[in-house]
Amino acid sequence: MTQQLTGAQIVFKVLEDHNVEYIFGYPGGAVLPLYDELIHHKKIKHILVRHEQGAGHAAEGYARSSGKPGVVIVTSGPGATNMVTALTDAYMDSIPLVCISGQVPTHLIGTDAFQECDTTGITRPCTKHNWLVKDIKDLPLILHKAFHIATSGRPGPVLVDIPKDVQFQKTKYIKKEQAIKIFPKTDVKIEENEIQKIAELIFKAKKPIIYSGGGVINSGEKACQLTQEFAKITGFPITSTLQGLGAYPGDDNQFLGMLGMHGTYEANNAMHDCDLMINIGARFDDRITGKIDKFSPKSKKIHIDIDPSSINKIIKVDHAVVGDVGKVLNKLISVLNKKYPNFKKSNKASISKWWEQINKWREKDSLFFEQGNKILKPQYAIKRLYELTKNRDTFITTEVGQHQMWAAQYYKFRKPKRWMTSGGLGTMGFGLPAAIGVQLANPGKLVVDIAGEASILMNMQELSTAVQYRLPIKIFIINNQYMGMVRQWQELLHDKNYSQSYTEALPDFVKLAEAYGAVGIRATNPDELDEKIKEMIDSPKPVIFDCIVEQNENCFPMIPSGKAHNEMILGPSEKKDNKITKEGKVLV
Amino acid sequence: MSKSLSAYSVENKKEKTEKHIMVVWVDNESGVLTRVAGLFSGRGYNIETLAVAQVDDAKHISRITITTEGTNSVVDQIKAQLLKLIPVHKVASFQINNKSILRELALVKIIGNKKNLEKAKKICNSFKTEYLDTTKSSFIVELNSTRSEIDRLIKELKPYGVASIARTGPLIMSKGSEITQINKGKIL
Ligand SMILES: Cc1ncc(C[n+]2csc(CCOP(=O)(O)OP(=O)(O)O)c2C)c(N)n1
Numbered sequence: 010m011t012q013q014l015t016g017a018q019i020v021f022k023v024l025e026d027h028n029v030e031y032i033f034g035y036p037g038g039a040v041l042p043l044y045d046e047l048i049h050h051k052k053i054k055h056i057l058v059r060h061e062q063g064a065g066h067a068a069e070g071y072a073r074s075s076g077k078p079g080v081v082i083v084t085s086g087p088g089a090t091n092m093v094t095a096l097t098d099a100y101m102d103s104i105p106l107v108c109i110s111g112q113v114p115t116h117l118i119g120t121d122a123f124q125e126c127d128t129t130g131i132t133r134p135c136t137k138h139n140w141l142v143k144d145i146k147d148l149p150l151i152l153h154k155a156f157h158i159a160t161s162g163r164p165g166p167v168l169v170d171i172p173k174d175v176q177f178q179k180t181k182y183i184k185k186e187q188a189i190k191i192f193p194k195t196d197v198k199i200e201e202n203e204i205q206k207i208a209e210l211i212f213k214a215k216k217p218i219i220y221s222g223g224g225v226i227n228s229g230e231k232a233c234q235l236t237q238e239f240a241k242i243t244g245f246p247i248t249s250t251l252q253g254l255g256a257y258p259g260d261d262n263q264f265l266g267m268l269g270m271h272g273t274y275e276a277n278n279a280m281h282d283c284d285l286m287i288n289i290g291a292r293f294d295d296r297i298t299g300k301i302d303k304f305s306p307k308s309k310k311i312h313i314d315i316d317p318s319s320i321n322k323i324i325k326v327d328h329a330v331v332g333d334v335g336k337v338l339n340k341l342i343s344v345l346n347k348k349y350p351n352f353k354k355s356n357k358a359s360i361s362k363w364w365e366q367i368n369k370w371r372e373k374d375s376l377f378f379e380q381g382n383k384i385l386k387p388q389y390a391i392k393r394l395y396e397l398t399k400n401r402d403t404f405i406t407t408e409v410g411q412h413q414m415w416a417a418q419y420y421k422f423r424k425p426k427r428w429m430t431s432g433g434l435g436t437m438g439f440g441l442p443a444a445i446g447v448q449l450a451n452p453g454k455l456v457v458d459i460a461g462e463a464s465i466l467m468n469m470q471e472l473s474t475a476v477q478y479r480l481p482i483k484i485f486i487i488n489n490q491y492m493g494m495v496r497q498w499q500e501l502l503h504d505k506n507y508s509q510s511y512t513e514a515l516p517d518f519v520k521l522a523e524a525y526g527a528v529g530i531r532a533t534n535p536d537e538l539d540e541k542i543k544e545m546i547d548s549p550k551p552v553i554f555d556c557i558v559e560q561n562e563n564c565f566p567m568i569p570s571g572k573a574h575n576e577m578i579l580g581p582s583e584k585k586d587n588k589i590t591k592e593g594k595v596l597v
Numbered sequence: 598m599s600k601s602l603s604a605y606s607v608e609n610k611k612e613k614t615e616k617h618i619m620v621v622w623v624d625n626e627s628g629v630l631t632r633v634a635g636l637f638s639g640r641g642y643n644i645e646t647l648a649v650a651q652v653d654d655a656k657h658i659s660r661i662t663i664t665t666e667g668t669n670s671v672v673d674q675i676k677a678q679l680l681k682l683i684p685v686h687k688v689a690s691f692q693i694n695n696k697s698i699l700r701e702l703a704l705v706k707i708i709g710n711k712k713n714l715e716k717a718k719k720i721c722n723s724f725k726t727e728y729l730d731t732t733k734s735s736f737i738v739e740l741n742s743t744r745s746e747i748d749r750l751i752k753e754l755k756p757y758g759v760a761s762i763a764r765t766g767p768l769i770m771s772k773g774s775e776i777t778q779i780n781k782g783k784i785l
Pocket residue numbers: 408409410411412413435436437438460461462463464465487489491492493494495
């Protein structure tokens with residue numbers, strides 16, 4: 010007879026089969042058999058978080074910075090419900106996660122047993138797929154499938170809910186290689202015809218723009234290289250979504266900066282006025298498009314995406330290719346090279362007028378700010394952080410708010426997988442746990458969470474995790490004593506009614522750091538900033554950097570709600586004649 | 598009022614909304630109906646009728662038929678979203694026209710005095726109904742027909758004591774030798 014393994018043993022066998030290095034988790038009654046098994050698997054390290062949401066975001070940070078799926082173990086009931094935010098976050102931003110949750114024993118399901126909840130019911134809309142494993146015989150295949158689904162196509166989170174009795178029951182193990190044979194192949198045939206037509210449009214374009222997104226990074230290093238190659242061959246300007254930052258070097262001259270609500274003047278105007286838009290792995294998110302019926306009215310639009318449901322969902326496009334971005338670009342480049350061998354040279358002239366126009370927009374210097382000699386400007390603080398860390402391989406995570414947008418604007422990423430931010434869901438409390446996952450995946454590298462003083466308190470407890478595992482992450486708090494992004498919207502849209510957006514009774518962050526066994530540093534003026542940042546970088550421990558900044562600074566440029574790309578507010582002096590309409594106020 | 602300026606898609610060029618019937622072939626496993634129904638409710642599509650049953654006993658495949666209303670682009674989006682569900686094998690959308698066969702089953706129970714029952718029977722006899730149960734004070738008829746025909750029967754019976762109505766919602770099948778090919782693509 011072949012050897013029989015328990016459910017718990019099978020879980021770890023699968024994790025080993027898939028080369029899992031870390032699991033992020035928190036124990037409880039319904040997963041104790043799994044925690045018993047942990048000790049027998051020395052290759053897999055368990056990171057004990059302080060809250061299950063933290064486990065989820067840490068796994069996201071790990072996945073985003075390593076390209077491998079993040080793995081989480083939580084107990085039934087509250088353990089599972091605490092994971093919901095992280096699963097939703099991962100679903101929105103296409104991050105591969107495998108969450109294993111404990112469930113009450115099968116005979117108690119449906120009886121309102123202690124710590125029972127309908128985990129698969131609750132997580133159905135926020136996972137790519139989920140399973141409740143009632144029969145031990147199904148477990149090995151389901152677990153392999155879970156990894157397969159999380160990482161293939163458009164990546165995303167999956168959840169496997171395992172009742173406690175199933176963790177004890179025995180069955181025959183199925184190896185990964187065997188299991189994989191049963192799964193459908195994930196390759197699609199790329200539409201050659203469309204590629205030919207797209208190549209022609211590229212050849213004819215006078216005012217083209219490349220609009221790249223997180224799909225390029227998800228596709229992998231190769232896709233990023235091909236995007237760069239594509240930009241070099243064509244000489245086209247390129248802009249990026251929030252999630253796509255780093256796929257193309259942020260300090261390159263062809264890069265126009267981020268687009269969208271807080272994108273640069275040149276990127277948004279180029280999107281508006283272009284005659285050809287090439288969307289590579291982005292999804293026409295509403296933070297990007299602004300007002301739909303005024304979105305890039307004169308352009309032909311091309312969309313390359315792995316998810317067929319992203320095509321024509323928001324913006325009708327003229328040509329679409331469904332497939333892995335890297336493979337499609339590879340094909341497109343070879344077609345371009347064959348069809349138009351002299352394109353590179355001839356093209357310079359045909360788009361030179363367009364570049365002249367773009368450079369005029371650039372002269373507006375939409376990211377300009379003035380740093381006086383007393384109070385620190387948040388933009389200045391991030392700019393200095395960038396200057397002082399750009400020569401090493403630095404990884405940035407963020408929380409959500411103004412600081413996040415300033416980080417996207419002023420920190421220039423030269424490589425993919427260096428920028429981890431919650432874009433789709435906009436989850437305050439993401440950055441600190443995510444930094445933990447990033448640091449684990451990238452030992453010895455500098456990992457900085459650019460935070461707000463309000464956001465950081467949402468998962469502050471995870472500093473304890475960082476201290477326990479000696480992960481020297483740096484928490485760089487842009488402390489404006491306001492939920493700055495909320496305050497900004499209240500100023501612009503709600504008649505300066507600053508209702509509940511002042512962050513009263515803040516802790517002393519320096520003392521808080523010390524209480525956790527980390528290091529606390531505070532900077533209050535421009536003169537001491539550089540020196541303090543260096544002190545932070547040099548510290549071998551986790552650091553909270555409390556950067557006291559101007560309280561009323563707004564994040565500009567900005568496309569206000571309900572406006573089009575060419576109706577941006579550039580700065581405080583401009584906003585009067587760009588009044589937001591009643592309808593715009595309703596939007597978030 | 599000023600024109601709506603939305604950061605989200607505002608439908609100002611109103612596309613025509615029409616009835617569509619979606620047919621979804623799924624693995625008959627626990628929770629699959631919730632996945633399909635949840636997709637509709639979660640994305641704000643509407644389910645007017647729903648009929649489900651296993652059609653392949655060996656492969657455990659169920660066929661789900663859903664009537665919905667939407668523009669062509671909404672229907673395309675529903676289709677793309679349905680195909681992303683793991684247990685979904687293929688999806689077809691039909692418009693209601695003469696290219697396909699539509700059938701719905703209805704059971705109607707009439708309770709009343711002799712006079713009313715007689716009048717009701719007279720109406721039933723003018724449709725292709727079948728009597729399934731008859732007592733002194735009641736009867737049940739079955740009508741297997743199109744949706745509008747069933748609507749008409751029920752409307753005409755209304756004054757004579759309609760006590761209970763059960764309808765399956767329509768089933769649909771394309772005419773001729775055409776069938777729905779696998780359209781899942783190979784991306785999970
Ligand atoms: C969990 C969660 N709750 C509420 C919000 C809404 N929200 C967006 S930004 C923000 C304020 C963030 O304040 P802070 O962290 O201090 O960042 P700042 O904008 O000041 O840089 C809030 C409350 C959110 N994004 N996430």
